[in-house]
Amino acid sequence: MDKVLSSFKALFGVILLTLSAVASAETGAKKLEQLLQGYEQFSTKFQQVTLADNGREAQKTEGTLQLAKPNRFRWETQMPFPQEIVSDGKYIWIYDPDLEQVTQRAADSQQGSAPALILNGQIGQLQKTYKIRLVEDTGSEQIFDLTPITEQHSFSQIRLAFADNVISELMLEDALGQRTSVVFYEQQLNPGLDAETFYFRVPADADLIVDIEG
DSSP: OHHHHHHHHHHHHHHHHHHHHHHHHHHHHHHHHHHHTSOSEEEEEEEEEEEOTTSOEEEEEEEEEEEETTTEEEEEEEESSOEEEEEESSEEEEEETTTTEEEEEEGGGTTTSHHHHHHTTOHHHHTTTEEEEEEEEOSSEEEEEEEESSSOSSEEEEEEEEETTEEEEEEEEETTSOEEEEEEEEEEESOOOOGGGGOOOOOTTSEEEEOSOO
16 A cells, blocks of 8 residues: 555656646746747847867857848847848848859758747747747846757757847757857837848849758
């Protein structure tokens, strides 16, 4: 009888832990969705730092991001090398002025990526591939951890930080241990961006490469 009771307690404990984990995931996803669906446009300055698996800084860039849902954005870096990445919703244009080169890709090829789903607030789609957990909530600040459901993904872990209901940092770690932190500042919600913001003109002196597979 004692063995049966002990087994029942153990099983009951597992059930409670499972239910708790499910409830935590649902709470995290709902909270994240609430934070990311409070705007249709977003603009910000950013600083991006990439660390190698040994912890040393491998790259540091600064720039601006302008976004309009769904799937339109302009990502520009000024330091250390200028680059523009623009999505008009149909195509993604990657312009490297130093190389005098523009690469054109179908926007559909990037719409399933985790960063794109996060910034577009598509949490339902994100939940198909990542578990979302709210690990800290002070009222004015929130931290979320995202872990892939399977190993077939570019990132082994994603962490999101919010301050005053606005995303403040996006941290990514890939399967090789390389970590990237994107810190946002001077953020604006619904800044009134016009459609021209997301229109890209190929410079006359640049070569155009059409990436069919991308």
